[in-house]
Amino acid sequence: MKKKLVQQVSACFKEQFGAAPGHIFLSPGRINIIGEHVDYNDGFVLPAAINKYVCFAISDNGTNTVNLFAKDLNESYSFDLTQPLKPGDLMWANFFLGVAHLIKEKGLAFGGVNVVFSSTIPMGAGLSSSAAVECGFAFALNKMYNLGLSREAVALIGQKAEHTFVGVNCGIMDQFASVFGKKRKVIKLDCNSLEYEYHNADFKEYSLLLLDSKVKHTLLTSGYNDRRNEVEQGLALLKEQYPEVKTFRDLTEAQVEASKNILGDVVYRRCLFVVREIKRVLDAVTALENEDFATLGKLMFATHDGLSKNYEVSCEELDFLADAVRNDENVLGARMMGGGFGGCTINLVKKDAVNGIIERVSQEYKEKFNIKLEAYKVKISKGTSQYTTEYAGI
Structure with a gap:
């Protein structure tokens, strides 16, 4: 190639x-x-x-x-x-x-x-x-x-x-x-x-597979700017509650939970996602070093759910792609990747199952959205x- x-x-x-x-x-x-x-x-x-x-x-x-x-x-x-x-x-x-x-x-x-x-x-x-x-x-x-x-x-x-x-x-x-x-x-x-x-x-017997939704929703720029404003507002409120906090890195999930009423539902969910995601990255590093790919996969699914439900930057097509492989024994993890509202999901898939997954999900995606899915096998x-x-x- x-x-x-x-x-x-x-x-x-x-x-x-x-x-x-x-x-x-x-x-x-x-x-x-x-x-x-x-x-x-x-x-x-x-x-x-x-x-x-x-x-x-x-x-x-x-x-x-x-x-x-x-x-x-x-x-x-x-x-x-x-x-x-x-x-x-x-x-x-x-x-x-x-x-x-x-x-x-x-x-x-x-x-x-x-x-x-x-x-x-x-x-x-x-x-x-x-x-x-x-x-x-x-x-x-x-x-x-x-x-x-x-x-x-x-x-x-x-x-x-x-x-x-x-x-x-x-x-x-x-x-x-x-x-x-x-x-x-x-x-x-x-x-x-x-x-x-x-x-x-x-990744040993697993490989990375990207499934391209082939959609780009117009929300990308406005949605991105809204999220930035919401988390900035949330961090300012959390700093008032906890003067020792300088950045999201200093916050715990418990502190965000305790501030739910002050933050309001939307800002609370945005901040909760950020604090959890920062921890997930650190957990993912440990999982990679230990070659614990099952844990890495669980973290990827958790990130997708957080991006979809709490940060709200996913879309119907990306949620469909993540859910399509969620209960497949050959897939350890999947999540939307990037800014959101379209683009790819990244999937951790057993090597010998990749072609079968592409075939199955492509067919289901075409039936649901009438869009031809693109799949990219990638190596680091x-x-x-x-x-x-x-x-x-x-």
Whole structure:
């Protein structure tokens, strides 16, 4: 799969620019095992890079112009590095413009390049194809021109490009996972301090399966902003009750329960979810280290139920997908992944049962919603890197 992608992108580069590319880079998408909606609530997340990639074929062209070709869209875009860089109407080009602008802003020098890129990361499935594009381009320029940027700096450039040139106020998890990913490892990341540690994630006879609902409800942005306001309001009230509390991390479930009348039903349920989810991430780390996949699966189902009933960011389609595997002996856990109101569920499934699950759930989903389900088998892979295997002569 990876080799085929590299060959196709290299061949396309030769077609576009008349020579083989000087460099190949691969930047992965990401999953999050557990820890949803806690990145902005002082919690930890547990992401990992996956074996779905944006592939970049790239060469220095000896000019001040960046020439881009999006193979999947069959679209080109060029910009002059000597001119001020601003966001334009072509959305995908803004990822590249943003990264180039931010590197220039740091006073770092690099030249014009020819780039062809293509992706095996499904669009709109919540697997962070945008972070892979930003971080892959920043990583490539850093390597090619010896800019001296750390992996953390590359991730932060990707995040800031998304904020300033794309207009999405994302957290750091997506970029961090894409850049820092390691094979068979999850990253326990503190989104506040960017402190992180790796934990084993070799699932033995189980594998990860993503079921893509193929829906994106319009509630995503408004719902997200509402939740942020509700939990901020809740934390302020809880701090009044418990002056020693600084963040959600300092709270216990008992303290939230005791404050139910003060918080009111909705805010109480939002805060209860956050406090429970922070604990679930820590429990999941222990379960992974002990290779206790049954406990990990139970935590995933508990997260889904919390997201659905208390945080209320699920939807009928995602609830259906989680419930469809809940009593299947071959599935240890499932939950919605990402912001909510659509996207994927992540499932921990016995390897030899994966195809049967896909077939059964696809049929049931089609009957219920008349939507064709997409399924992605994923493995935990290494982060953004230069592809060094010989590809000359392609």
